[in-house]
Amino acid sequence: MAKKGKKTNVMRILDKEKIDYDTKSYDYTEEDLSGVHAAAALGYDADMVFKTIVTKGDKTGPVVFCLPSEKEIDLKAAARVSGNKSVEMIHVKELPGLTGYIRGGCSPIGMKKEFPTYIDESCYNHERISISAGQRGRQVLIAPKDLVELIHAEAADLTQK
Numbered sequence: 001m002a003k004k005g006k007k008t009n010v011m012r013i014l015d016k017e018k019i020d021y022d023t024k025s026y027d028y029t030e031e032d033l034s035g036v037h038a039a040a041a042l043g044y045d046a047d048m049v050f051k052t053i054v055t056k057g058d059k060t061g062p063v064v065f066c067l068p069s070e071k072e073i074d075l076k077a078a079a080r081v082s083g084n085k086s087v088e089m090i091h092v093k094e095l096p097g098l099t100g101y102i103r104g105g106c107s108p109i110g111m112k113k114e115f116p117t118y119i120d121e122s123c124y125n126h127e128r129i130s131i132s133a134g135q136r137g138r139q140v141l142i143a144p145k146d147l148v149e150l151i152h153a154e155a156a157d158l159t160q161k
Contacts, residue, residue, distance in 0.1 A: 008135050011140065021141060027041060038139055047071075050119070052065075055078065058079075058086050059083060060083060062116075063084070064111070065118050065158055066108050067119070082118060099112055110134055118153060119148060119158075120158045129147070
C-alpha cells in the first residue's frame, strides 16, 4: 500500500477495494507530461508504464483506452473493439469535465463516470504495470489483473504495428 505523501482519489479507491499497489513520484514539466518521461524518471521500462487516452466513439460516446506509453493507439482497432465505426481523441479542454482529471494526470481509475474501457493486452506481459495515480508526477504500480477487474476493462490489441 502507499506509504507516504498525500493520497490521491485513485489511492483511496485502491485502499477501499483492498487492492495492493505501490506509489512513486517523479518530477515533471508542463512541456513533457508523457508516460515515456514518467518511465525514464522512475527508471521503468516504457512498455510497463501505461497511458490513459480518452476518445469519443461515433456510436458509444466516451471510450477509454490504456496502452504502453511508447506506443501509438490504432484508432481503427480502437473503433473495432469498442463497437464504433470511428473514434476520435477528445480535446484536452474536455478532459476535466468528462473525467475529473487533467492532461498528464488522467487515470482509468476514479473517473467521474465509468466509461467503456479497453487496455492493451500487452499489460499481461508484466507482473505489475504503472498508471497515473490521478495527479501529475504520481504513478501507482498495480497488477494488471487487479486493474482490469477494478475498472471492468477488456483486454485487446490496441497499438499500431
